[in-house]
Amino acid sequence: MTHLFHRQLRQTLPEAASAKGLYITDTAGKTYLDACGGAAVSCLGHNHPDVIAAMAAQMARLDYAHTSFFTTRVAEELADTLIAQAPEGISHVYLLSSGSEAMEAALKMARQYFVELGQPRRTNFIARRQSYHGNTLGALAVGGNAWRRAQFAPLLIDVTHVAPCYEYRDRLPTETPEQYGQRLVRELEAELLRLGPDTVIGICAEPVVGATLGAAPPVPGYFQGIRALCDRYGVLLIADEVMCGMGRTGTLHALEQEGIVPDIMAVAKGLGGGYQAIGAVLAHGRVYDAFDSGSGQFMHGHTYIGHPVACAAALEVQRVLQREKLVEASRVQGLALRRKLDAALGGHAHVGDIRGRGLFLALELVADRASKQPFDPKLRLNGRIRDEALARGLMVYAMGGTIDGRHGDHVLLAPPFTVQERDLDTLVERLAESVEAALAGLPA
Ligand code: PLP
CATH class of the missing domain: 3.90.1150.10 (Aspartate Aminotransferase, domain 1)
Structure with missing residues (x-):
C-alpha cells in the first residue's frame, strides 16, 4: 500500500x-x-554534468538565505543573464518556484501596477478559452478550460474569455491567416469595450498554446494586433511563456517571432530545465517604474523564491544553452x-x-x-x-x-x-x- x-x-x-x-x-x-x-x-x-556541478558547488557554499534578509550573487547573476537576453524594454526579474507561481505573481503584479498608478477600478482580466495558465486558484481563474475550472467555482478574480487563435479549426475557408487574426483582434476589442477599457488590467495569452491546444501557433499579425489594442487602451499584455518559452519554439522567447514585447512575461519549465523548481516573471521597465516611483514594494512573496540552488541550476542551464x-x-x-x-x-x-x-x-x-x-x-x-x-x-x-x-x-x-x-x-x-x-x- x-x-x-x-x-x-x-x-x-x-x-x-x-x-x-x-x-x-x-x-x-x-x-x-x-x-x-x-x-x-x-x-x-x-x-547534465555542468548543471549538477553548479548546483553542488552552490549547495556547498550557501544552501538557503531568505529573500527578506539577503540577496545572493547567484540570484543577481541569474537576473542579469535573463535581462541581457530579454527583449528591449524588459528590465527586471521576479523569481518564483513554478509556472503557476509565476502566473500568480504576474497577475498580482499587473493588479498592483494599476493600484500604484492610482487606477484601482481596473479589476478585470481577459484571457482565452481553452487556455491553461496553472493550477493555483488565480491562475486557474484566468485559465479557460471549462472542465478544469468547474469544480473550483467561484474562482478568485474577474476574468472573461475570448476565442483562442486556433487556425486549424477556426479559420474560415474564405479568410487568409491574417484576416482570421484580425477578426480575433476585433472580437477582443469588442470584449474590451463591453467591459469598459478602464476596468481592464490585462490580456493574458500563451503565445504558442501548449498543453491545451497542442502547440498551436498564432497567425501572422495576431499578436501585433493585440499589442496595438493594449497600447490604445492602456491595458497590459501578459504573456504566459511557461511552456513555450526559454528556447522551446526556436527563439529564446516565443513572442520574439511575433515582433512584439509584452509588459509582463511568465517563464518556468525550461528556465531550470527540470534540475530545480524555478519560475520567473519578467517585467517591462514601465511596470517596474510604477512600483519604484510608487509604494516601493511588491505585495507578494514565497518562502523559497530566489532559492540559491534553484538559481544556480537555472543560471547554468542558461549558460549551457548559450555555450552549446x-x-x-x-x-x-x-x-x-x-x-x-x-x-x-x-x-x-x-x-x-x-x-x-x-x-x-x-x-x-x-x-x-x-x-x-x-x-x-x-x-x-x-x-x-x-x-x-x-x-x-x-x-x-x-x-x-x-x-x-x-x-x-x-x-x-x-x-x-x-x-x-x-x-x-x-x-x-x-x-x-x-x-x-x-x-x-x-x-x-
Ligand atoms: N502556464 C502554462 C502555459 C503551462 O503549460 C503550465 C504548466 O503546464 C503552467 C502555466 C503551470 O506551470 P506549473 O505546472 O509549473 O505550475
Missing part, C-alpha cells in the same frame, strides 16, 4: 530510477525516450522532426494536423480528416496513445478533446534540445507504431 497521494489514485506507474541525456530508466531496467521533456521541461536532457547553441538547435532539430513527422504521419487518415514551432510540435488526431470531426472523448484515444508509447519506451504528452470537447486528441512532442537525428528517427518510429496500436485498440 502506498502512502503517497498520487494524482491518479488508480494508476500504477513505473518507478523511475535514473536518467541520462534523453532517457529515463525505471527500476526494472527499462528505458524511456523522453520525447516531451516531462511536460516541456527538460531542455538539456537529464543529468541549443536554442538554435531547437529551431533546426524542430524542422527536422517536423519533416520526419510529415513523412511518417502526414498522410495518415486520422492525423488532421501537424503543427508547432521549434521542438514544440503536436499531432491532432481526428476521426475524419475531411470534416475534422474529433474522436469521441470517451474513447480516451489520447490516453491510449500515451500508454502504447510508454509500453514502447517513449514518453509523449497526450491530451484529449475533453477540453471543452472542441478539438481532437493531440500528442505533444517537446524533446530536449540536445536531441540528435537518430533519436528523432526512434521517436517518430515508436510514435507511429503507438498511434496505430491505439487506433487498432479502439472498440469497433
Whole structure:
C-alpha cells in the first residue's frame, strides 16, 4: 500500500530510477525516450554534468538565505543573464518556484501596477478559452478550460474569455491567416469595450498554446494586433511563456517571432530545465517604474523564491544553452522532426494536423480528416496513445478533446534540445507504431 497521494489514485506507474541525456530508466531496467521533456521541461536532457556541478558547488557554499534578509550573487547573476537576453524594454526579474507561481505573481503584479498608478477600478482580466495558465486558484481563474475550472467555482478574480487563435479549426475557408487574426483582434476589442477599457488590467495569452491546444501557433499579425489594442487602451499584455518559452519554439522567447514585447512575461519549465523548481516573471521597465516611483514594494512573496540552488541550476542551464547553441538547435532539430513527422504521419487518415514551432510540435488526431470531426472523448484515444508509447519506451504528452470537447486528441512532442537525428528517427518510429496500436485498440 502506498502512502503517497498520487494524482491518479488508480494508476500504477513505473518507478523511475535514473536518467541520462534523453532517457529515463525505471527500476526494472527499462528505458524511456523522453520525447516531451516531462511536460516541456527538460531542455538539456537529464543529468547534465555542468548543471549538477553548479548546483553542488552552490549547495556547498550557501544552501538557503531568505529573500527578506539577503540577496545572493547567484540570484543577481541569474537576473542579469535573463535581462541581457530579454527583449528591449524588459528590465527586471521576479523569481518564483513554478509556472503557476509565476502566473500568480504576474497577475498580482499587473493588479498592483494599476493600484500604484492610482487606477484601482481596473479589476478585470481577459484571457482565452481553452487556455491553461496553472493550477493555483488565480491562475486557474484566468485559465479557460471549462472542465478544469468547474469544480473550483467561484474562482478568485474577474476574468472573461475570448476565442483562442486556433487556425486549424477556426479559420474560415474564405479568410487568409491574417484576416482570421484580425477578426480575433476585433472580437477582443469588442470584449474590451463591453467591459469598459478602464476596468481592464490585462490580456493574458500563451503565445504558442501548449498543453491545451497542442502547440498551436498564432497567425501572422495576431499578436501585433493585440499589442496595438493594449497600447490604445492602456491595458497590459501578459504573456504566459511557461511552456513555450526559454528556447522551446526556436527563439529564446516565443513572442520574439511575433515582433512584439509584452509588459509582463511568465517563464518556468525550461528556465531550470527540470534540475530545480524555478519560475520567473519578467517585467517591462514601465511596470517596474510604477512600483519604484510608487509604494516601493511588491505585495507578494514565497518562502523559497530566489532559492540559491534553484538559481544556480537555472543560471547554468542558461549558460549551457548559450555555450552549446541549443536554442538554435531547437529551431533546426524542430524542422527536422517536423519533416520526419510529415513523412511518417502526414498522410495518415486520422492525423488532421501537424503543427508547432521549434521542438514544440503536436499531432491532432481526428476521426475524419475531411470534416475534422474529433474522436469521441470517451474513447480516451489520447490516453491510449500515451500508454502504447510508454509500453514502447517513449514518453509523449497526450491530451484529449475533453477540453471543452472542441478539438481532437493531440500528442505533444517537446524533446530536449540536445536531441540528435537518430533519436528523432526512434521517436517518430515508436510514435507511429503507438498511434496505430491505439487506433487498432479502439472498440469497433
Ligand atoms: N502556464 C502554462 C502555459 C503551462 O503549460 C503550465 C504548466 O503546464 C503552467 C502555466 C503551470 O506551470 P506549473 O505546472 O509549473 O505550475
